[in-house]
Amino acid sequence: MDLSYTPEEEAFREEVRGFLAENLPKEISDAIKYGTGLGKDGYLRWQAILNEKGWLAPNWPAEYGGAEWNAVQKHIYEEEAAAAHAPRTVAFGLAMLGPVLMQFGSQAQKDYYLPRILSGEDWWCQGYSEPGAGSDLASLKTRAVRDGDHYVVNGQKTWTTLGQHANKIFCLVRTDPDVKQQEGISFLLIDMDTPGIEVRPIILLDGTPEVNEVFFDNVRVPVENLVGEENKGWTYAKYLLTHERTNIAGVGYSRAGLESLKRIARIEQSGGRPLIENPHFAARLAKVEIDLMAMATTNLRIISRAAAGQAPGVESSMLKVKGTIIRQEINDLTRRAVGPYAMPFASEAVAGDNDPIGPDYAGPVTSQYFNNRKLSIFGGSNEIQRGIISKVKMGG
């Protein structure tokens, strides 16, 4: 047992910290820190900066322009990035599609798409969920029928995150309706400009147009946009999900959230004293901090096992459940901390040139609290994760 990082790892942390201090634009870190949101341009600008340094794709091999970091390096980067209020990179191309193409894509697909992901030329979105297929993803109904050298796609995807920015969508589609559900699904790459595609925004409960519905009406997709083999899409989708679940614990985000909560609680007054000295508030704060300290070590234990070559199994489900509970608890405490100033509607409270309503940190906290209810719903809900854990452990 040794809880300390190696000198090499410490040196890497210093390098990351120095890079962020020098290269992360203040407008971008402020947008993250104050929750004002980052537009498409903001994401692309930050990704270009990372790409320049060779750090945009941490888990890609060097031959494709990746950083080839190991699990501990990735963890260190994520911690530092969260502490510096750096944005997350957009996962759909980098963390999801990229690895699938490297594993299962044709040479032509790799050559064409991978560089475009790094350069920001392509913005991918994820077309998995449908109105009737959420947790039960394999029941998806969007149909793709072969017609000469095209597939003709009809159906609907939903919850498509940032689809409004995307020019490409990777989709799970049904190519064979007559076999077991999982065996009739294919993985298609679709250009969003193709005739017959319509994107409609869904406004989330915090007022943000973060997700979309995507409708397909006789959309013709060239057969060369099929990834791997027809009807093998479920295998690729599962492979992708294991990548979606890296950094699932979100320890860095929780740490950054906890720091900002403490800063707020030192400023806010309750009964003439700083809120952080209020025994009930301090107790709530301490409990979540204690949970987070243990979570950080759980996360590292699982990461180092993964670094030793063992694929994470139920552990990633455990990290997802506990990690989201902790993040959501921090969001709840932050909302509580600002008292009556949690009530103003954020988009006004943080609107552009106007002075904030109340303290500057108060604007986004209620939005963040409600928006992050999603953490326990998407990427396999916490109920589904619990189901996986017990099923695996009880040999079901």
Place this chain on the structure above:
Amino acid sequence: MNFELTEERQMLQDTLRRYLSDRYTTATRNAIIDSDTGMSDEIWTELAELGVIGALFTEEQGGFGGAGFDITTVFEELGRAGVVEPFLDTAILGGGLIAALGDDTQKQLLDEVIAGGAHLALAHGEPTSRYDLSRVETTVVQNGTTGGGADVQNGENIVLNGRKAVVVNAEAAGHLIVSARESGAADDPAGISLFLVPAGTPGLSLRGYPLFSGGRAAEVTLDNVTLPASARLGLANKGFAALADVVARADVALVAEVMGAMETATELTRDYLMTRKQFGRPIGTFQALAHRYSDLLIELEQARSAVINAAGHLDKPSEIRDLQVSAARNLIGRVGRHVAEETIQMHGGIAMTQEYELAHIAKRITLADHRFGDTDYHLERFIDLSAA
């Protein structure tokens, strides 16, 4: 012991429930939220005609109710429908203070309020007062005729200076009821005075904004707001007791509103669990969800009892009343968070969308915990009162 509503209250409940389920649909309500004023005058008038405001006042005050259970009957229905119109602000807080303290001239305003023709707002909380009811730093000076150039009565005038935070319904209000410190330390309950300040008085400025759970509020600045002596509401330095009384009534209204909202949240969840299918069966057949739904119902019964306890003690001496009120607010605060988070979770993505009813209901539940003390504030107050 009798836990049934009286016949009159039962009728009021039925009438309101029918009216709101016909008129106050999700689409109507969401359009109201998006509108410039954040409320519907038409709905306000119709609800006033149905007796929503009258029920909150005694006959002597010009209404036909006024007891704790009248408040809970009305606010539970408003909560069920997620009503965003400011009945709490205009009637319970504003109307309540005028009923308690107003002279004959001021009481004419109360008649207008009960008839649905006037709005009020309580400008009490300040940027750093959080939930401390006695913390008031807005200043008041009473001058002789030489003091200011305003229209002066009785040879005296009053000058207010300060800032008021998150004043709900300030923009619509014809009058603000402003608290100010006339003597004593910043958090001394003695020394607080109340004033009726007409909208548009020079020196009074409002920065309005929408609220997260619907309706509007404003940051209010008082910059040498000069008023005649007749603007006083009640006696100098003695405003706190009346404030504490109306806030206790507001607390009862809030717990009832959240109670109603939680009923809607659980009903929506039951319906969804029974109809939404995944893996070929209704998701409510998964025991992991069914048991959690049962837990919500168990918590709701506890919540209902807490509301009854608070309403039933509203007219008792303040130590007894406040203990019950804080108990209810703490319990409802805890249950409310549980219900809002669990009902969203059990719905999945659909509950994350603005146009789904539960989203709004969950916001009402959650943000109610930011008015007049949150779950923790009321826990501490309960501890203090029960130790006393």
